[in-house]
Amino acid sequence: MNDPFDVAVIGAGYVGIPHAVTFAEAGCSVLVVDVVPEVVDRINRGESHIEDISSERLAPLVESGKLRATTDYAEVGGCDAVVIAVPTPLSRQREPDLSIVEGAARSLAQVLRKGQLVVLESTTWPGTTREVLMPILETSGLRAGEDFHLAFAPERVDPGRTDWTTKTTPKVVGGITAACAERAAELYGRAIDTVHRVSTPEAAELTKLLENTFRSVNIALVNELAILCDRMGIDIWEVVDAASTKPFGFMRFTPGPGLGGHCIPVDPFYLTWKAREFGFHTEFIELAGKVNEEMPYFCRSLISQALNHGAQKAMKGARILVLGVAYKPDIGDMRESPALKIISLLRNAGADVSFHDPHVSRVDDLESAPYEPGAYDCVVIVTDHSAIDYDALVDEAKLVVDLRNATGAKGTAAEHVFKL
Numbered sequence: 001m002n003d004p005f006d007v008a009v010i011g012a013g014y015v016g017i018p019h020a021v022t023f024a025e026a027g028c029s030v031l032v033v034d035v036v037p038e039v040v041d042r043i044n045r046g047e048s049h050i051e052d053i054s055s056e057r058l059a060p061l062v063e064s065g066k067l068r069a070t071t072d073y074a075e076v077g078g079c080d081a082v083v084i085a086v087p088t089p090l091s092r093q094r095e096p097d098l099s100i101v102e103g104a105a106r107s108l109a110q111v112l113r114k115g116q117l118v119v120l121e122s123t124t125w126p127g128t129t130r131e132v133l134m135p136i137l138e139t140s141g142l143r144a145g146e147d148f149h150l151a152f153a154p155e156r157v158d159p160g161r162t163d164w165t166t167k168t169t170p171k172v173v174g175g176i177t178a179a180c181a182e183r184a185a186e187l188y189g190r191a192i193d194t195v196h197r198v199s200t201p202e203a204a205e206l207t208k209l210l211e212n213t214f215r216s217v218n219i220a221l222v223n224e225l226a227i228l229c230d231r232m233g234i235d236i237w238e239v240v241d242a243a244s245t246k247p248f249g250f251m252r253f254t255p256g257p258g259l260g261g262h263c264i265p266v267d268p269f270y271l272t273w274k275a276r277e278f279g280f281h282t283e284f285i286e287l288a289g290k291v292n293e294e295m296p297y298f299c300r301s302l303i304s305q306a307l308n309h310g311a312q313k314a315m316k317g318a319r320i321l322v323l324g325v326a327y328k329p330d331i332g333d334m335r336e337s338p339a340l341k342i343i344s345l346l347r348n349a350g351a352d353v354s355f356h357d358p359h360v361s362r363v364d365d366l367e368s369a370p371y372e373p374g375a376y377d378c379v380v381i382v383t384d385h386s387a388i389d390y391d392a393l394v395d396e397a398k399l400v401v402d403l404r405n406a407t408g409a410k411g412t413a414a415e416h417v418f419k420l
């Protein structure tokens with residue numbers, strides 16, 4: 001019989017692994033639960049599959065017995081607290097798909113025991129913890145708030161970020177009862193520097209959606225201005241840089257080829273869906289989604305214009321290198337990446353498309369090509385990974401379409417560089 005663990009983290013992904021490691025480094029014994037045996041085996045060999053956590057950081061925790069992974073929920077019954085960090089995607093109809101949370105909850109209900117704390121971290125619509133998770137957990141015969149504690153604490157992981165970590169990013173918690181919130185705050189207080197309590201799980205759930213909607217709306221605003229700037233012949237990057245000199249009342253957002261990642265393109269629509277139940281239309285969210293979804297199409301027309309004016313070439317048959325395909329710099333995460341849409345639009349227009357990405361080896365049927373910018377009719381910078389020398393790229397490439405302002409002042413001055 002193994003010793004009981006302090007914390008079980010359900011879902012060994014971008015959110016679960018940094019949490020498990022942060023708890024273990026704070027001295028907690030941590031059990032990681034995942035349904036994928038290969039993921040579990042890797043963790044138990046001390047190998048991290050998440051870029052934000054190095055194997056050098058994970059391995060000592062596994063070796064010392066502070067962290068272990070399993071596919072078996074039976075062991076969760078022995079843990080004091082259970083943190084759920086499984087995916088919350090959208091369905092094909094772009095409606096919330098909580099089936100993974102529900103599946104994890106059903107497995108947990110079979111082993112739930114009196115006195116345990118359960119916290120949901122997955123991003124979701126306000127009411128999920130009380131209306132979806134609680135009834136499933138109560139099929140155990142135990143009552144939330146009486147026999148076990150239940151809370152919601154939204155995740156704020158930003159893959160690739162190093163200035164703020166799981167430990168230093170404040171954690172918001174809301175419990176089904178005050179005692180539930182207290183217990184959750186105590187758990188996170190063991191590993192995370194600052195815990196901010198709100199009165200209900202619904203307030204905590206909406207906090208996360210406000211944060212992500214804020215980003216989506218502001219990105220849409222600057223994307224719309226980028227399209228207008230193209231017509232007016234004004235450099236949007238110069239304008240954003242200038243506005244950013246204001247020390248108050250302005251926050252910098254930059255235009256780009258569209259939204260990417262698991263969160264910003266997806267989460268706001270969880271709120272849209274729930275709002276309908278109240279006869280309410282979240283118009284900012286819908287409009288932001290519309291503007292942001294249009295960006296790959298606008299970028300395709302920019303590329304077409306650049307080929308036309310910069311190389312007297314048609315899109316059909318042009319050899320195009322898409323540089324950077326991950327959804328943001330310096331990571332390999334492809335989820336919802338706008339590069340996927342851009343590649344498919346360029347291919348549909350008859351272009352001969354290759355890609356190069358130092359962090360991604362394959363996209364569908366394409367393998368990352370060697371980095372030879374001079375060998376293409378046009379290089380399109382979709383994601384500005386820091387491993388690329390953009391000054392050298394401007395010298396080597398025949399034609400560049402820069403959707404990220406990666407080429408800076410040198411690109412602005414060069415006639416063969418076309419910017420968003």
Ligand SMILES: NC(=O)c1ccc[n+]([C@@H]2O[C@H](COP(=O)([O-])OP(=O)(O)OC[C@H]3O[C@@H](n4cnc5c(N)ncnc54)[C@H](O)[C@@H]3O)[C@@H](O)[C@H]2O)c1
Nearest residue numbers: 011012013014015034035085086087088104122123155157
């Ligand atoms: N990735 C981010 O940057 C980020 C940031 C903030 C919030 N979130 C939210 O956190 C949640 C988790 O996202 P993620 O990016 O970590 O997902 P992920 O896909 O990286 O990882 C989820 C893991 O859960 C596992 N899993 C699936 N079903 C399971 C089950 N029934 N039991 C146990 N494990 C199961 C999967 O195998 C996978 O390893 C989502 O709701 C997401 O919106 C993610």
